[in-house]
Amino acid sequence: MVLTKIFVLVVFLGIVSSLGSAMFYLVRDEGNSDRTLKALTWRIGLSVALFASLFVAYALGLIQPHGITPAG
Amino acid sequence: MAHTSDRYYIPHGSPWPIVGTVALLLLMFGVASALNGAAIGKFSMLAGAVVLLFMLFGWFGVVIKESVDGIYNQQVDRSFRMGMAWFIASEVMFFAAFFGALFYARQIVLPWLGGESNNFFTNFLLWPGFEGTWPSNGPAEIGGEYKPMGPWGLPAINTAILLSSGVTITIAHHALKAGNRGMLILFLGLTWALGLLFVGLQATEYAHAYHDIADGGLGLTLGSGIYGSTFFMLTGFHGLHVTLGATMLIVIWFRCLKGHFTPENHFGFEGVAWYWHFVDVVWLGLFIFVYWL
Numbered sequence: 001m002v003l004t005k006i007f008v009l010v011v012f013l014g015i016v017s018s019l020g021s022a023m024f025y026l027v028r029d030e031g032n033s034d035r036t037l038k039a040l041t042w043r044i045g046l047s048v049a050l051f052a053s054l055f056v057a058y059a060l061g062l063i064q065p066h067g068i069t070p071a072g
Numbered sequence: 073m074a075h076t077s078d079r080y081y082i083p084h085g086s087p088w089p090i091v092g093t094v095a096l097l098l099l100m101f102g103v104a105s106a107l108n109g110a111a112i113g114k115f116s117m118l119a120g121a122v123v124l125l126f127m128l129f130g131w132f133g134v135v136i137k138e139s140v141d142g143i144y145n146q147q148v149d150r151s152f153r154m155g156m157a158w159f160i161a162s163e164v165m166f167f168a169a170f171f172g173a174l175f176y177a178r179q180i181v182l183p184w185l186g187g188e189s190n191n192f193f194t195n196f197l198l199w200p201g202f203e204g205t206w207p208s209n210g211p212a213e214i215g216g217e218y219k220p221m222g223p224w225g226l227p228a229i230n231t232a233i234l235l236s237s238g239v240t241i242t243i244a245h246h247a248l249k250a251g252n253r254g255m256l257i258l259f260l261g262l263t264w265a266l267g268l269l270f271v272g273l274q275a276t277e278y279a280h281a282y283h284d285i286a287d288g289g290l291g292l293t294l295g296s297g298i299y300g301s302t303f304f305m306l307t308g309f310h311g312l313h314v315t316l317g318a319t320m321l322i323v324i325w326f327r328c329l330k331g332h333f334t335p336e337n338h339f340g341f342e343g344v345a346w347y348w349h350f351v352d353v354v355w356l357g358l359f360i361f362v363y364w365l
Contacts, residue, residue, distance in 0.1 A: 005365055019346075019353050021161060026346055027153045030146070031339055033341065037245050040349055044238040047356055051235055065223040065363050066279060 004062040011050045018042040081148050088131040095123035137194045140332055149339060156343050167354055170309065174302045178206045185211055207299040215297020219290040223363035226277045229269055231359045238267035238352045241345050251335045260325045267318035274311050310354055317351045
């Protein structure tokens with residue numbers, strides 16, 4: 001369970017990094033390269049993969065969403 | 073007035089700053105009056121909002137026209153990019169504050185109230201028997217009775233919708249770079265349509281949450297303790313950003329229809345596309361941290 005959560009967190013950090021580097025290239029390259037688009041393509045690819053792997057991990061019993069009753 | 077390519081472009085005699093000032097004055101006067109119960113408040117707010125929209129429409133229109141007329145040089149282009157970067161820096165801080173509130177309440181305050189770490193007496197003297205688990209309706213059930221939002225159903229569907237819009241904007245982006253106008257317009261159109269669908273479904277989810285449990289709802293409101301406040305603050309402000317992002321996508325879509333962008337020159341498109349990716353990542357973060365981690 002903990003390992004799955006670490007995996008989710010690491011992939012999410014990868015998504016944030018690709019988004020951040022896309023912003024960096026957007027400012028730095030001034031529209032003269034494909035680096036922004038490449039970084040954004042990585043961003044969406046990783047996001048879709050993470051979303052899909054959440055379902056797989058749930059089906060395999062590797063992760064559980066939060067409880068459904070509030071504590072009193 | 074003519075401009076040389078190496079000098080900074082300075083606009084002349086623009087009426088828009090004073091129009092914006094009037095709009096903000098009307099808005100703030102309206103808000104202050106409404107908070108004090110004066111009848112004129114809401115009318116002033118409405119007038120301020122209308123003048124503000126008029127200003128945004130007019131001013132952005134001028135900027136677009138100047139850009140299309142080729143008045144801007146590289147220095148102006150750079151200033152737009154820097155402006156975008158600083159705007160995003162402020163957005164990151166904005167969401168960091170709300171995510172920070174969620175983590176602080178969930179990982180630190182609740183366990184302490186429940187007696188963890190060296191807080192045994194906090195729990196024993198103040199809230200005996202209170203268990204600091206998440207989701208919580210707080211000590212003494214201050215948040216009332218509610219059911220938390222589950223990850224299945226609309227939240228998962230909405231995540232799928234927003235991720236799909238991330239895929240469509242990326243396809244549109246590739247199409248623009250490749251000079252494929254048909255694909256660009258089709259996939260950019262799909263992107264804002266998916267954005268509007270997201271906002272509509274989110275409104276349905278809120279309505280469901282706000283209904284009492286007895287009426288088949290969740291009884292979950294902004295007043296449902298720390299869970300309700302953080303849930304609605306985060307998802308509500310995110311929804312506002314999706315609404316703004318979808319509006320920007322629609323504007324850019326019309327600009328694409330008019331042929332404003334080329335494979336080499338399209339900062340307006342790229343800025344909005346990046347913003348859409350940003351809004352998408354914030355939602356993915358919400359989905360993961362609120363429901364799964």
